[in-house]
Amino acid sequence: MEFALSEEQRLLQDSVRRFLEQNSPLDKVRLAAGNTHTVQRSLWAGASELGIPGMLIPEDFGGMGLGFLDAAIVYEMFGRYVAPLPFLGTAVMAPLALMLAGSEAQQEKWLPKIAAGEIIAGVAVTESIGVREGAGVKAGKGTLTGKALFVVDWAEADLYIVADSDHGFHLVLPDAKGLSRRALDTIDKTRSVGELVFDQVSAEPLPRSSADAVARVIDAGRVMLAADTLGAGQMMIEKAVAYAGERKQFGRVIGSFQAVKHLCAEMAAALEPSRSLVWYAAHALDEVPGDARLMACHAKSHLSEVGRFVARTATEVHGGMGFTDLLGLHYWFKRIGFDRQLLGGPELVRLEAAHLQGWAA
Amino acid sequence: MDLAYSPKYEAFREEVRAFLTKYKSQAPKGLGAAGRPSPEACSWQQLLIQHGYAARTIPKDYGGYGAKPDILESRIIAEEFSAARVPSALQNQGISMLVPTLLELGTEEQKKKWVKPTLRGEVVWCQGYSEPGSGSDLASLQTRATVDGDDFVINGQKIWTSTAHEADMIFCLVRTEPDKPKHEGISYLIFSMKTPGIEVRPLTTMTGHAEFNEVFFTDVRVPKTQIVGQRGQGWFVANATLKHERGMLGDPAAMETRFQALVDLMHEETVDGQRAIDNPIFRDRLVRLQAELAAMKFNGLRLLTSASKGEDPGLARLIVKLQSCELTHQISALAIDVMGELGVLYDDSPYLRSHGSWQWGYMFQLGLIIGGGTAQIQKNIISERGLGMPREPKLAK
Structure with missing residues (x-):
């Protein structure tokens, strides 16, 4: 019986604390907040050196294979320093969707890139919780139509993972034909969310979706x-x-x-x-x-x-x-x-x- | 993070279960939580001590079981007794406050004389600390003890003395050095409630019941030997005791039991044929309380782990009294609201639910928010000791 963080977890949290204290002080956050929909590349590169984007991704795919408690105490530090980084979608929700629902080929293609910090992955699931503004995405044969709001890590994403209205996940590339994107500016300038509008956009389903x-x-x-x-x-x-x-x-x-x-x-x-x-x-x-x-x-x-x-x-x-x-x-x-x-x-x-x-x- | 118990502890759990299976039928029905235990409850307590399920870590010489302190074992005992719905070790102010104090600061003679019968439920104690003029500022207490020959002669009044009407003995704070600064003029005495000059008057509270008493002392003579610690050291002796009292409050398992009773109530009570659980507003309040309860439960596990490692959990411990009392009160408040007009029924009224226990609890738990260090005193402690904020500038000496 041990209800506490492990020594490794304390060290992990401390290293993220030090990294953000040094590299993301308030004056840097202020600068980043002026460019909400621009990824802070050098800061993200630093986080990648610590293994943060791949922390939940299995070691076979170049990640650290850690657990959600590890991710939570890291994101706690991100909250502590209001870090302007694409953690939620890229490091947590997108890899998890790929691990749970993706094919082996999809996992092999995308997980190592996420783990290396090479790509940003946006995630569209808001309408699976509650639909506003008539949003919602319908899947056709290899295509998506509709609208997704409050897409997490929207800015400069290299890939979107989109949930349709029938519990299916799909991979969508940002330059896909028929996809239009609009930034949504919120009160929080440290994280980017946006809108995706799909007009017969070609998409690749994650085959094990449920x-x-x-x-x-x-x-x-x-x-x-x-x-x-x-x-x-x-x-x-x-x-x-x-x-x-x-x-x-x-x-x-x-x-x-x-x-x-x-x-x-x-x-x-x-x-x-x-x-x-x-x-x-x-x-x-x-x-x-x-x-x-x-x-x-x-x-x-x-x-x-x-x-x-x-x-x-x-x-x-x-x-x-x-x-x-x-x-x-x-x-x-x-x-x-x-x-x-x-x-x-x-x-x-x-x-x-x-x-x-x-x-x- | 590992919520499983190691094989050593699982084996211990099996021992406890085996005991419960074997002896469950001998358990008394009710214990009378704060008053004098029944003869059945006393023999049950003695059986528990003999097997190490009560007074577990008290040395054998003083009537305990003599095991090494192990917080996880204590926890397992509590869990298993609760799961089997068998009354666990006797809990009263003598056992939880006086005994640890005597063991820490009493003379050998005092320990030998009082610890064992107290543990066995044969001697019942009450606590004489608060006075009408000395509540949060306890150290300002005015009950006087003057020396006359070999005796102290005590005059004054105590209040909030639960079980005084049942108690054999009292542990009591009195002022022996009126000219010294307030914290240095207090002594800690133990004496019989049968001593001439003691009058106990029941104190009826807002619940309509007398859960407490007032105790009046008129020329009460107590031999000078019945002091614990030195003359003028009573404040520090009492603080050793208060440290033990804080551990008594905020039991997540008890809160969970009340919460489950609330869930049941919300499935039973209806208005216009609609169950309370189907009313979105009541339901939202219920789930909100459930989340708070979960937080307190896991905070309790965190405290348990800290204690087992001998670490000070800091804020996680300091907030327990404030948060637990408030949450318990909120659980009762929702139950009252769910019952609506039925929630104001009381006494032996027709339509009364659960013998009025929700109504009684709603009122009594307000007393718990105030007693044992008011919510405001708790906030002083949290901000000063937990957050390192400055003390209020002192005006009074």
């Missing part, structure tokens, strides 16, 4: 978003505590006022147990299949709620400065806001959790 495979890709994405919020929320608390320890009013540091201290305590009290929930949800994706989907729902929805509370409260502790662009605190606020809505907001995810337990008709 409803379960689509769901598992979404589960993994949700746990990663929860981990991202965990890291971003942790950083916001640390920033709030540090600010409250420096800022003086009425002749005292504001951190000595209970009104301020208690806000910080409430944030920590909400966030700290959710760390264990994220760990377990990630662990379950690999090791406890019967628990995985429900725990992915719980992690996603709970971290969304805790994240919202921490994001607004930490901003309030910073007072007027928190509201300005000067401190850049808003990058974390917006990252957490984005994590909440992507791949299903908490109310929708809780309804799924109810269905899973037979609590909803």
Whole structure:
């Protein structure tokens, strides 16, 4: 019985922490945020040297063959440093779709390239969770028609993995005839999402696709978003505590006022147990299949709620400065806001959790 | 991350199961959680001690089983007793607070005299700490003990003294050095509740029941030898005890039991023929609580692992009292809302559900949020010890 990160996992997390601290400080994030739909190539190359794009990919395909808990603690660090990198689609959801549903040939063709950090892979699954704006993709004979919104890692993708409305995954190349692409600008300038419109676009199905495979890709994405919020929320608390320890009013540091201290305590009290929930949800994706989907729902929805509370409260502790662009605190606020809505907001995810337990008709 | 127990522990689990199978029929029906254990409960407790399922790590010389502390073994015992729905080791303030304190700071004579009968359920204790004027600021307590010959003579009042009406003995904080700074003028005394001059009055709470008492002392004479630790050291002796109290709160298994009862309730209660579980708003609140409960459960596993390695889990431990009490209260609150008008029924009313336990719990758990360190005191602890924030500037001495 050991409910803790292993020594290797702590080292992994530390190395990612150091890498981002050195290579993606806030001034770099600000520059990247001015070019949301441009991949930060040198930063991604650095992440690739650490093996990050291929961390979930088996060693046979040039990856590290690690588990979802490893990926979650890495993405936690990405959230901590609001890293402007295409991790969610490229390093997690796309490789998982290929591993679960792809043919051997497809895996051999694409996984090593992803693992090497050579290509960006966008993922379109939003409509499998909820359809807005009449979106949705229909598969014909080797073609796709329709529209996909909030495609993850949309910018400069070399390949898209698209879920159709019948639980089929397809590979689509960005220069395919009949494909039009539009960027979607969100509050979060550190990650790119976009729209794909398909007009009889030729696509290659992943032959082992299934409803379960689509769901598992979404589960993994949700746990990663929860981990991202965990890291971003942790950083916001640390920033709030540090600010409250420096800022003086009425002749005292504001951190000595209970009104301020208690806000910080409430944030920590909400966030700290959710760390264990994220760990377990990630662990379950690999090791406890019967628990995985429900725990992915719980992690996603709970971290969304805790994240919202921490994001607004930490901003309030910073007072007027928190509201300005000067401190850049808003990058974390917006990252957490984005994590909440992507791949299903908490109310929708809780309804799924109810269905899973037979609590909803 | 490895949620399986090693073969050594699985073997231990089998031992516990074998014990339960063999002796289950001897288990008493109810224990009377805070009051005086029944004779059946006492003999059950003694059987448990004999087999190492109660007082497991207390040395044999003092009436315990004498095993080395092993948090995973303790956990397995708790899991198996809970799964078999068999009452586990007796829990009361004597066992969880006084015994560890005596073992740490008592004289040999005190240990020999009190630990064993306390463990066996034969001596029931109450705790005399809080006073009407000294709650969160406990160290300001005013109950006086003055020296007269070989005795202390005690005058004053205690409050929130659960089980005082049943207790044989009290462990009590009194001011012996009124001229010293408040933390240095306190002594920790143990004495019989039958001592002349003690009056116990039940304290009725918002629940309508008297879960607590007030205790009045008028010229109560206690031999000077019945002090634990030195004169003026009582605050530090008590803190050793309070450290043990914190471990008592926030039991995820108990919360899960309440949550499961709530799920059952939501499948049974209907409005206009619709079950509560089919009402999207109630259902959303339920799933939201379920996620919070999962977080606390896994936080508990994390604490368990830290404890087994002798590490300090820091914030993960400091937040438990605040979060668990709040979550427990929210579970009851949802149950009340699900019942609607039926949720305000009480006493022995027609249509009352579950003997009014949800209503009682909703009120009593508010007491738990306040008691044992209020939510506000908890937030001070979390921010000061967990986050390293500055203390409130001191005004009072």
